[in-house]
Every structure is written in structure tokens, then in C-alpha cells.
Amino acid sequence: MMTATLASEYQRIRQTSVAICTPLARDDYQLQSMVETSPPKWHLGHVTWFFETFLLQAFVKDYQPFHTDYNYLFNSYYQTVGSMQPRAERGLMSRPTVEEVYAYRAAIDERILDLLTNADPSQVPEIASRITLGLHHEQQHQELLYMDIKHNFWRNPLRPIYLPQTLPVQEATALTWETRDGGLIESGFNDGDFAYDNERPQHKVWLEPHRLASRLTTNAEYLAFINDGGYQRAELWLADGWYYRKQHGWQAPLYWEQRDGQWYEFTLHGFEPINLTAPVAHTSYYEADAFARWSGKRLPLEAELEHKLRELPISGTGTGHFSDRNTFHPQAGTGQHYGSLWEWTASPYTAYPRFQPLEGSMGEYNGKFMCNQWVLRGGACVTPPDHIRPTYRNFFYPHDRWQFSGIRLAEDIV
Numbered sequence: 001m002m003t004a005t006l007a008s009e010y011q012r013i014r015q016t017s018v019a020i021c022t023p024l025a026r027d028d029y030q031l032q033s034m035v036e037t038s039p040p041k042w043h044l045g046h047v048t049w050f051f052e053t054f055l056l057q058a059f060v061k062d063y064q065p066f067h068t069d070y071n072y073l074f075n076s077y078y079q080t081v082g083s084m085q086p087r088a089e090r091g092l093m094s095r096p097t098v099e100e101v102y103a104y105r106a107a108i109d110e111r112i113l114d115l116l117t118n119a120d121p122s123q124v125p126e127i128a129s130r131i132t133l134g135l136h137h138e139q140q141h142q143e144l145l146y147m148d149i150k151h152n153f154w155r156n157p158l159r160p161i162y163l164p165q166t167l168p169v170q171e172a173t174a175l176t177w178e179t180r181d182g183g184l185i186e187s188g189f190n191d192g193d194f195a196y197d198n199e200r201p202q203h204k205v206w207l208e209p210h211r212l213a214s215r216l217t218t219n220a221e222y223l224a225f226i227n228d229g230g231y232q233r234a235e236l237w238l239a240d241g242w243y244y245r246k247q248h249g250w251q252a253p254l255y256w257e258q259r260d261g262q263w264y265e266f267t268l269h270g271f272e273p274i275n276l277t278a279p280v281a282h283t284s285y286y287e288a289d290a291f292a293r294w295s296g297k298r299l300p301l302e303a304e305l306e307h308k309l310r311e312l313p314i315s316g317t318g319t320g321h322f323s324d325r326n327t328f329h330p331q332a333g334t335g336q337h338y339g340s341l342w343e344w345t346a347s348p349y350t351a352y353p354r355f356q357p358l359e360g361s362m363g364e365y366n367g368k369f370m371c372n373q374w375v376l377r378g379g380a381c382v383t384p385p386d387h388i389r390p391t392y393r394n395f396f397y398p399h400d401r402w403q404f405s406g407i408r409l410a411e412d413i414v
Contacts, residue, residue, distance in 0.1 A: 003116045006128055010116075013135045014109060016384070017044060018102075020145050023163055029098045032091025033155040036402065037148040042074070042090045045101045047138040048108045049074035053081060054361070055130050056111055059123055066107055067096075080361045132194050133362070139387040143404075146268065146328055146382035151402045154255060154266045162268040163328070170332035172277040175221075176214040179413065180304065182207035187303045188352055189391040198366040199391040203353045205303040209413040212300060212308060216279035216336045216343070217291065217407040223263070223276070225291050226252060236293050241286025244399045254282035254401040268328045277332040279341055279406045285374045285398035288344040288407045300410035302347035302393065305337075305377040309390035314338050322385035330381050330406065339383065341406030342376035342394050349373040349395040373397050380404035 021029070021040050029041040038046075049070055057063050065071065073093060075084035085093065096104070112131070119127050153160045183206070189195035190202035231251050234242050244250070252258075255266040256274070263274040265281075283291070292298050321331060321339045330340040350370050357363035373395040379388040382404050396403055 003119075003124065003128070006131055007113055007116050009135060010112065010131060011109075013138055013384075014105070017047065017138060017142055017145070018105075020142055024149070026098055028149070028152070028160075030091060030094065031152040033148075033152045034402075035088040036400065037151050038087075038090050038144070039093070040145055040149065041096075041098055041101050042093065043141045043145050043148070044105060045070065045074040045096070046076055047134070047141050048101075048105045050137055051112050051131070051134050052108050053078075054134065055115060055127065056108070058130075059115060059119065059127055060111070066104055070096075070104070078361050078364050080364065130362075133365075136194060136196070136387060137365075139384045142323070142384060143380070143382045143387075146323070147402055147404065150255075150266075150268050153268075159266065159271060161270040163326070165269045165327070167267070167269060167272065167275070167327060167329055168331060170275055170277050172218075173215055173332060173334050177211040177411070178214060178308075180207070180210050180212060180307070182209040185303065185307050187306055187391075189389070195389060195391060196366055196393075197356070197358050197363075198351075198370070198393050199389070200356075201352060201354050207301070207304055207307065210300075210304060211411050211413060212304065213297075213409040215334050215408075216330070216341060217409060218276060218332070219265075219274050219278055219280045220276035221295075222253070222280040222283075222291060222407075223274070225294050228294070230290060230294055233294075236290040238286060238289060240398065241284070241290060244284070244286055250287070253280060253287065275332070279330040279332070279336065281330050281341055281404060281406055282401050283344075283405060283407060284401045285344050285396075287401075288405075289346075291407060292409055295409060297409040297411045299344055299346040300408060302345040302375040302377055304410060305343060305345060305408075306390055309337055309378065312337055314385065314388060321381055322379060322388075323382050324385050325381070328382055330404070336408075337378055338388060339379050339385075340381055341378075341404050342380045342383075343378050343406055343408045345375045345377060347375045349375050349393070369395065376403075376405060 024040060030039045032039045052066060071082055073085050075081055149162055153162060185205055185207055186202055187205045188202035189199040230236060231245060237245060257264050264271045265274050288299060357367035376394040376396065
């Protein structure tokens with residue numbers, strides 16, 4: 001029964017990646033607009049390589065790779081597996097063709113399902129564990145596909161539309177503050193279901209009394225920061241942030257553009273006038289921190305957000321929205337703790353006490369990135385709804401802006 005259910009989940013999640021790419025023209029599959037993004041074709045090949053490398057080569061006797069060069073082309077950062085195409089040069093891969101990558105996916109899918117059906121019963125638990133990890137890995141890349149496609153299209157002077165759609169009408173919601181008592185809490189994952197190794201082990205954290213904003217910061221609130229000279233006031237910025245702002249000429253969040261005195265925002269549905277009641281999106285940690293300082297507040301700690309997330313259902317009223325709504329843009333409302341936008345925290349991405357990475361190549365998945373990055377919590381409007389947990393730790397560099405990130409303010413109770 002376990003293998004039948006897992007096989008069904010495997011097919012569903014693998015098909016979702018194909019569906020995300022369905023609106024693309026063939027030429028769109030190879031775009032790489034900056035070093036941080038990857039071509040859609042590479043994403044489709046890489047997640048397939050993951051299953052081939054860590055399942056078929058590990059559990060199928062005398063397995064012969066689908067293509068001897070794919071280990072180099074589609075390896076991302078697994079140094080223990082072999083060398084790889086430089087990240088900045090993935091867009092140069094005109095071969096394999098789109099059709100060949102889809103043929104690769106189909107062939108590996110067939111072999112994975114055969115492995116599930118015919119595996120030695122003693123190996124089924126480990127096979128199931130690796131497939132589950134691979135499916136969550138693929139869901140991460142589904143979110144990356146939305147992120148990268150958006151940036152690719154934005155860099156095109158024609159500004160193509162990924163999915164023509166009129167965004168819903170949004171009503172303003174008042175900002176209130178929830179008082180949180182703090183105290184000694186449990187943080188981290190301790191259940192029997194899936195979680196990444198960076199969510200473990202569960203440990204105790206002391207929280208001081210604080211308040212959390214009832215919703216994400218809106219475009220109107222962030223526009224007030226801009227109009228008050230927020231991007232010209234060095235005293236609001238961390239030193240590294242001020243350097244990045246000056247070096248890259250930041251004057252507004254990524255995807256904002258001013259035309260005839262009116263601010264517009266590029267979305268996956270095209271350019272839209274800024275909706276003042278919607279959450280501000282695509283800010284860096286540096287911008288979020290400067291805005292918080294300008295507001296006389298601060299960004300929340302990751303444990304503060306996790307403590308709140310544990311009290312809430314992942315889906316339902318007041319919990320934001322995910323990729324299954326097909327809007328791919330944050331909406332106004334209350335709560336927004338799950339979905340809408342990943343929320344920057346004031347917490348650096350470091351290991352929990354007693355953290356142990358997975359053994360072997362799997363141990364390269366998270367632990368080696370625990371340096372110079374910051375934690376985000378809660379998921380976004382491009383996150384699959386079954387991919388999120390209260391303990392989920394996303395992480396990006398403080399200057400990154402192409403991810404679907406937003407701002408929730410916090411303040412200390414003195």
C-alpha cells in the first residue's frame with residue numbers, strides 16, 4: 001500500500017513540473033537571465049537526474065546511466081558525485097534539446113515506478129525515504145521555476161506574459177499587533193513525517209515578550225518609506241546593504257517600474273499598476289531591515305514566527321495562499337502567515353544545536369550552505385501547499401530579491 005500511494009504521489013508531483021512549463025514557448029526553456037537563475041530545461045533535467053543518481057544507480061543492479069554526460073550537465077552542487085557544468089553557464093546548454101529532456105524524464109519515471117514495484121522488500125523503506133526527499137526537492141524546483149521564469153521574462157524588453165489573467169480585487173485590511181508572551185519554547189521538527197535535516201533536531205529556545213504584525217507590510221506602507229527618502233538615507237541601512245543599494249542603484253523593490261509618475265509592478269500576468277493594499281514583494285533582507293528600522297520596528301526572529309505558525313492551520317481562512325490558486329502574486333488580507341510571501345527573519349541560517357547532516361552525498365543538501373544566508377519562513381504564493389510546515393526553513397543571501405519574499409514587522413515589549 002505504501003508503494004502504491006508513493007507511486008501516485010510521484011506521478012502527480014512530476015506532472016506538476018511539466019504543467020508549470022506548459023505555457024512556455026520552446027525558446028523560453030533555455031533562458032538564464034542571471035547567475036542565480038537556471039533555465040527551465042535545466043530544472044526539468046536536474047530533478048530527473050536526482051532520481052536517477054540517488055535511486056536508480058543506488059538500487060538497480062548493473063544500472064547503466066541514461067546518458068553518460070547528464071551527470072555533468074545536471075549535477076547542481078553535489079561534489080561527492082562528480083564535476084558539474086558551471087552554474088553561470090547553464091544557459092549555454094542548447095543540447096540536450098527540450099524534447100530530449102522530456103524523453104529523459106519519461107524514461108526515468110518508468111524506471112522509478114518499476115523500482116517501486118519490484119524492489120527487494122528489505123530496501124523499500126530506504127527507497128521510499130529517498131523518493132520522498134526527491135519529491136520535496138522537485139517541489140522546491142517548481143517554486144524556482146516560477147521565480148526564474150518571472151525574472152527571465154522581466155529581463156526581456158518585450159516583457160512577455162507567462163499566464164494571462166486578471167488578478168482578484170483586493171480590499172485593505174487594518175494593521176493590528178498581537179502580543180506574544182514569549183518564554184521557553186520548542187523549536188524544530190520532531191514528528192515522524194518528512195522534514196529536511198536543517199529542521200532538526202527539536203531544541204529549546206527562549207523568546208522575550210514581543211508583538212507581531214497582523215499582516216504583511218503593504219505596497220502603500222513601503223511606498224511611504226520610498227517617498228520619505230528611504231533609499232537615500234544611509235542611517236537606515238546595514239553597511240553591506242548600503243553598499244549593495246549604491247552598487248546596483250536600488251530605488252524600489254525588484255520588478256517595480258515608474259511610468260508617468262505611476263508605479264507599476266511586473267507579475268507573471270504582465271505589468272500591473274501597484275495595488276497599494278497588496279503585500280510588498282521581492283525585497284531583499286537589506287531592504288526589509290531598512291524598512292523595519294524606518295518604521296521603528298524590527299524583523300521577527302525565526303523562532304518567533306515558528307511559534308506562531310504552530311498555532312495555525314496550513315490551509316484555510318487567514319493563512320495566505322499557495323501555488324494551487326494559480327495567481328502567483330500575493331494578495332491583500334489578514335494573517336498571511338502561510339503562503340503569500342516568504343517572510344524575512346532577523347535570524348542567520350545556521351545549524352541547530354546537535355545538528356547532524358544526512359550521511360553521504362545527501363548530506364550536501366542543506367548543511368554546507370549554513371553561512372552568510374538568512375532564514376525566511378511561511379511559504380509563498382508559488383509554494384505547493386503540501387510542501388510547507390511550521391518548521392520549514394528557507395534561506396537566501398541578504399541581497400537576493402528574485403524570490404517571492406515579503407516583510408512582517410515585529411517589536412519588543414519593553
